[in-house]
Amino acid sequence: MSDLEIDIRRKRYPAVGSAAMHVALEDLRFTVRRGDLVCVIGPSGCGKTTLLNIVAGLDKDFEGQVRLPSASGAREPVIGYVFQNPRLLPWRTVAENIELALRPEQARTGIVEELLAATGLQDFPHTYPERLSVGMMRRVALARAFAVQPDLLLMDEPFVSLDGPTAHRLRLLLLDIWSRRPTTVLFVTHDIREAVLLADRILLLSAAPGTLEADVPVDLDRSRRTDDRAIEAFRQRLIEEYPQLSREL
Amino acid sequence: MRASDGRRPGLGRLPLILWQAASVGALLALWQIGALFAEDRLLPSPGAVFITLIDAIAEGELLWHVGITLARVAASFALAMLIGVPIGIAMGRSRSLDRFFDPWLILFLNIPALVVIVLCYVWFGLVEAAAIAAVAINKIPNVVVTLREGARALTTDYLEMAQVFRFGQVKTLRHVILPELLPFILAAARSGLALIWKIVLVVELLGRSSGVGFQIHLFFQFFDVASILAYTIAFIAVIQFIELAILQPLERRANRWRR
Numbered sequence: 001m002s003d004l005e006i007d008i009r010r011k012r013y014p015a016v017g018s019a020a021m022h023v024a025l026e027d028l029r030f031t032v033r034r035g036d037l038v039c040v041i042g043p044s045g046c047g048k049t050t051l052l053n054i055v056a057g058l059d060k061d062f063e064g065q066v067r068l069p070s071a072s073g074a075r076e077p078v079i080g081y082v083f084q085n086p087r088l089l090p091w092r093t094v095a096e097n098i099e100l101a102l103r104p105e106q107a108r109t110g111i112v113e114e115l116l117a118a119t120g121l122q123d124f125p126h127t128y129p130e131r132l133s134v135g136m137m138r139r140v141a142l143a144r145a146f147a148v149q150p151d152l153l154l155m156d157e158p159f160v161s162l163d164g165p166t167a168h169r170l171r172l173l174l175l176d177i178w179s180r181r182p183t184t185v186l187f188v189t190h191d192i193r194e195a196v197l198l199a200d201r202i203l204l205l206s207a208a209p210g211t212l213e214a215d216v217p218v219d220l221d222r223s224r225r226t227d228d229r230a231i232e233a234f235r236q237r238l239i240e241e242y243p244q245l246s247r248e249l
Numbered sequence: 250m251r252a253s254d255g256r257r258p259g260l261g262r263l264p265l266i267l268w269q270a271a272s273v274g275a276l277l278a279l280w281q282i283g284a285l286f287a288e289d290r291l292l293p294s295p296g297a298v299f300i301t302l303i304d305a306i307a308e309g310e311l312l313w314h315v316g317i318t319l320a321r322v323a324a325s326f327a328l329a330m331l332i333g334v335p336i337g338i339a340m341g342r343s344r345s346l347d348r349f350f351d352p353w354l355i356l357f358l359n360i361p362a363l364v365v366i367v368l369c370y371v372w373f374g375l376v377e378a379a380a381i382a383a384v385a386i387n388k389i390p391n392v393v394v395t396l397r398e399g400a401r402a403l404t405t406d407y408l409e410m411a412q413v414f415r416f417g418q419v420k421t422l423r424h425v426i427l428p429e430l431l432p433f434i435l436a437a438a439r440s441g442l443a444l445i446w447k448i449v450l451v452v453e454l455l456g457r458s459s460g461v462g463f464q465i466h467l468f469f470q471f472f473d474v475a476s477i478l479a480y481t482i483a484f485i486a487v488i489q490f491i492e493l494a495i496l497q498p499l500e501r502r503a504n505r506w507r508r
């Protein structure tokens with residue numbers, strides 16, 4: 001079992017039509033300890049989603065290398081990905097969407113039912129996604145990502161475009177499931193308070209080409225993070241130390 | 250006066266079935282009037298055609314020939330879909346395949362149906378396989394074009410999701426690609442059925458000794474317009490039945506997930 005090691009020397013998008021060549025990431029190196037939840041924050045367009053797609057293996061056209069947290073046994077590392085939009089197959093039911101992601105040996109282990117219950121969706125296994133609210137769809141996406149029992153969980157602003165209370169409930173839900181099914185998490189957001197609530201460590205990315213500007217441990221005890229003032233105080237401290245945060249986010 | 254549902258009161262309120270009945274009735278009336286003025290042999294009345302139809306059914310001849318034609322329609326339809334759908338998906342997903350084969354596609358789209366039929370009979374003889382191949386070859390390019398459009402528009406989002414969660418090729422095809430392409434497959438099936446049964450009649454007329462097309466050729470030589478019309482009506486009824494009893498329920502089932 002090992003850590004997630006990222007060493008991206010350069011990721012660029014070639015010029016297309018009138019758009020010039022764009023360097024999205026440059027000299028981005030960091031390690032995430034096994035079992036840690038690390039939040040990546042940075043201004044929009046700094047390459048956060050690009051980073052996740054590279055780690056997920058969706059984008060192989062970059063210079064550098066990524067070492068995934070290896071799994072138990074000989075099998076390849078398993079990745080769970082909660083995309084920015086839920087990406088549920090509309091023609092498959094809630095339960096089918098989760099089951100499809102499972103490996104053969106996970107089928108019928110009761111994990112689907114367990115995660116549907118954990119996400120409060122136990123009454124909707126046979127519902128089609130388009131009949132769900134946006135918040136429920138995001139819960140299904142969360143359940144699917146945890147159901148594969150990932151060695152690494154990637155999350156790309158998974159709670160964006162939800163109303164405040166719903167987003168907050170889902171963050172607590174994430175922490176709850178994560179505490180029961182620990183895994184390494186790389187969580188992208190542009191919401192500092194969200195990062196402070198969730199993360200063991202916060203990585204600050206610069207504007208494009210994205211590179212690591214700061215690596216901040218969140219030394220706020222998890223039991224204190226339910227207190228809004230503690231989170232706000234930490235956020236203030238962070239902004240004082242890195243004033244670019246208030247400009248860019 | 251105010252209509253609550255925003256539509257004007259009056260004829261617009263009648264149920265669809267009444268409209269359809271009125272429409273068919275008007276068509277029959279026009280036919281009847283035309284038959285009054287025309288020579289009997291050239292345009293028999295609806296009643297005369299109906300009697301011919303019943304007689305032909307009773308003799309068993311009509312059902313036999315319609316059955317043969319339907320079997321040919323089914324075989325060439327299945328062949329055209331089984332070949333056209335994968336080619337269309339491949340061309341929609343691969344740029345180089347699309348670039349290379351696009352001129353072939355344009356060529357085949359523009360060959361007249363009659364040329365394909367005649368060449369198939371010349372090359373392979375007046376046999377069943379040649380007939381069915383000729384019909385399928387006529388239809389395949391249309392299936393390819395429709396499916397290529399669909400495959401080009403496939404959502405990258407779902408394909409990426411399938412890749413990250415390691416669906417593998419079979420699962421991705423079955424649960425991601427084919428369901429998303431289903432509207433295009435159904436569209437190709439619809440227009441395919443309409444085109445294929447017309448071409449099958451020509452193939453039968455030119456080189457088979459059974460089927461609706463062969464019969465119509467026979468009636469043409471005897472100047473038997475009543476039988477020509479009787480066979481036409483029977484066949485339209487069968488094709489309409491396929492649409493209502495197979496294609497539409499299939500479409501409803503495929504769309505049940507939609508809001």
